[in-house]
Amino acid sequence: MENIQILIEALEYIDNNLMESINTEDIADHLYCSKSTIEKLFRYVNNMTIRDYIIRRRMSKAAKELASHPERTILDVAVMYGYGSNEAFTRAFYSVWQVSPSEFRKNPSNYELFPGYRIDRELLEEEQMKDRKKIDISELYDCIKDRKGCYLALGDIKHLIPINDISHKAGDLAIITAMKRMENAAGEDDIVFRIGGDEFVILTNSADEKYAQSICEEILSHNKECIVWDNKEIPLAMYVKAVCFDSKGALRYSEFFSMLHNELSDEFKRENED
DSSP, X not given: OHHHHHHHHHHHHHHHTTTSOOOHHHHHHHHTSOHHHHHHHHHHHHSSOHHHHHHHHHHHHHHHHHHHOTTSOHHHHHHHTTOSSHHHHHHHHHHHHSSOHHHHHHOGGGSOSSOSOOTTTTTSXXXXXXXXXXXXXXXHHHHHHHTTTOEEEEEEETTHHHHHHHOHHXXXXXXXXXXXXHHHHSOTTOEEEEOSSSEEEEEOSOOOHHHHHHHHHHHHTTTTOEEEXXXXXXXXXXXXXXXXXXXXXXXXXXXXXXXXXXXHHHHHHHHHHO
16 A cells, blocks of 8 residues: 555656656655655556656656647747657657657547556556546646546455465556456446555546446346366455545646545455454
């Protein structure tokens, strides 16, 4: 949990300072941790360096500026995100979008709004996500803000520790299977991501509680199914919960993720009391 909190606070700090000059030292100083700690966390969770994340985040925001503000020149947008020349900005933009800013601006609808890496890529093969909206870790914050008032379906694996005691590979299989159940239950426009070792979230595009409850029921319908590891059948059950997150005022990453963990913790306690 401590590492997750460090990562969340790092993402929030970056987002609040995207138009400033920031580097790994600044982030580490802000979080009172070492450079190596935060770099290792980024590589493990996001599969990229902090520098690459900052570039991707800036270029994702820059792409939206180019698309939504045609009156601004490319240099205006470049300067907005800390680039002193069109050439430097174009190189950074191309590294993310594989197209120049001018080409992007001609027809932005030709390009996905969510380029690149997915935060769950360490779990799922490419084809398991081929029909779902691709989401970049650098775009997750914007998705959360855009969907304030929508419902989430939270999921957690019951009794993962005994499965890991059988084998860590069995535990990995349990996590993959749980993620597949979440994926299969989610709608086409819903976004699925992982917030902990065995905790998952479906961010729906709906303010309808019944819709979120139907997702939860679909996931729960598989609770009597087993995974098979080394010829052993291992029960795999999840507990799930539908919640609505409608933050008052400005949304903070830390507020959002703390709410998710607290909701899952409360659900775990309730399950144990029943």
